[in-house]
Amino acid sequence: MKQLINQLIQLQVLNFTLDEQKALTSDTYLKDLEASIKKLADSLPPDILKLFTQLSNKYSTAVVPMTKGTCSGCGMAVPTILAYEVKLGEKIIQCPRCARILFYRDSLPRQLKRVTSGGKPASGLERFSCSRLMVPQLQGKTRDEIIREMIELMAAEGFVEKPDALFESALNREAIVPTAVEHGLAFPHVRGIEGGGLIFAAGLKKQGVHFGAPKNRLTKIIFFIVIPLAASAFYLNLITGLMQTFSDADARERLLDCKTPEKMWQVLNQLTKKTIP
Numbered sequence: 001m002k003q004l005i006n007q008l009i010q011l012q013v014l015n016f017t018l019d020e021q022k023a024l025t026s027d028t029y030l031k032d033l034e035a036s037i038k039k040l041a042d043s044l045p046p047d048i049l050k051l052f053t054q055l056s057n058k059y060s061t062a063v064v065p066m067t068k069g070t071c072s073g074c075g076m077a078v079p080t081i082l083a084y085e086v087k088l089g090e091k092i093i094q095c096p097r098c099a100r101i102l103f104y105r106d107s108l109p110r111q112l113k114r115v116t117s118g119g120k121p122a123s124g125l126e127r128f129s130c131s132r133l134m135v136p137q138l139q140g141k142t143r144d145e146i147i148r149e150m151i152e153l154m155a156a157e158g159f160v161e162k163p164d165a166l167f168e169s170a171l172n173r174e175a176i177v178p179t180a181v182e183h184g185l186a187f188p189h190v191r192g193i194e195g196g197g198l199i200f201a202a203g204l205k206k207q208g209v210h211f212g213a214p215k216n217r218l219t220k221i222i223f224f225i226v227i228p229l230a231a232s233a234f235y236l237n238l239i240t241g242l243m244q245t246f247s248d249a250d251a252r253e254r255l256l257d258c259k260t261p262e263k264m265w266q267v268l269n270q271l272t273k274k275t276i277p
């Protein structure tokens with residue numbers, strides 16, 4: 001049975017990845033992903049697949065962790081006996097309030113604070129980042145070093161905890177299909193952290209780095225994103241907007257020209273005014 005819940009988690013991850021690839025108009029891995037999803041779905045008992053599909057249509061996340069006895073989908077304290085069953089993982093257990101399927105995690109990395117914009121109502125990218133999370137010259141020389149560097153910055157600035165756990169999750173996500181796409185862009189990310197809002201850091205590597213992009217092209221602009229459960233759906237709007245902006249070569253050049261975090265943040269906001277209102 002533990003295997004069944006793991007299969008559902010895996011199916012959900014593949015569905016997320018497929019949605020991401022579509023949002024990024026990256027068709028490199030679409031066929032492979034669709035085939036993997038079909039294979040996994042076909043191997044599930046039909047009633048479980050039906051339940052999963054119904055929940056996935058209703059919520060952006062159908063299978064959610066129960067941490068510290070609480071459903072991370074709706075926040076309900078799971079009754080003790082059910083919580084015990086979730087921990088055992090021998091049956092499919094649904095949250096009594098929201099009906100999402102629960103699995104056990106002793107703890108999740110937490111978001112420690114949200115980005116703020118100095119009192120005025122935030123709009124556009126101000127809701128998700130700030131100049132302190134801009135890196136005009138990434139030091140890392142490889143994909144892994146760069147992901148690590150961006151996570152450490154987010155942790156050092158006090159936005160997230162457990163950088164080691166985040167790093168591991170980010171690499172697990174890269175292992176499914178690379179988050180690097182066309183136009184020298186990459187969107188490494190971690191899903192399902194505990195907390196309210198989506199946060200990203202942006203980094204530039206002017207000479208380029210191998211990030212697993214199609215045709216072995218170099219990646220120069222990297223957005224590292226942490227996505228709390230509640231922001232799963234919004235994440236797709238963000239990457240679609242960034243992709244729209246930076247499929248334009250002039251926009252990429254303007255960003256890559258930035259020498260300071262403040263300038264980079266200013267240019268990034270200007271360039272995405274229309275695509276991420």
Ligand SMILES: [Zn+2]
Pocket residue numbers: 071072073074075076095096097098099100
């Ligand atoms: Zn719930």
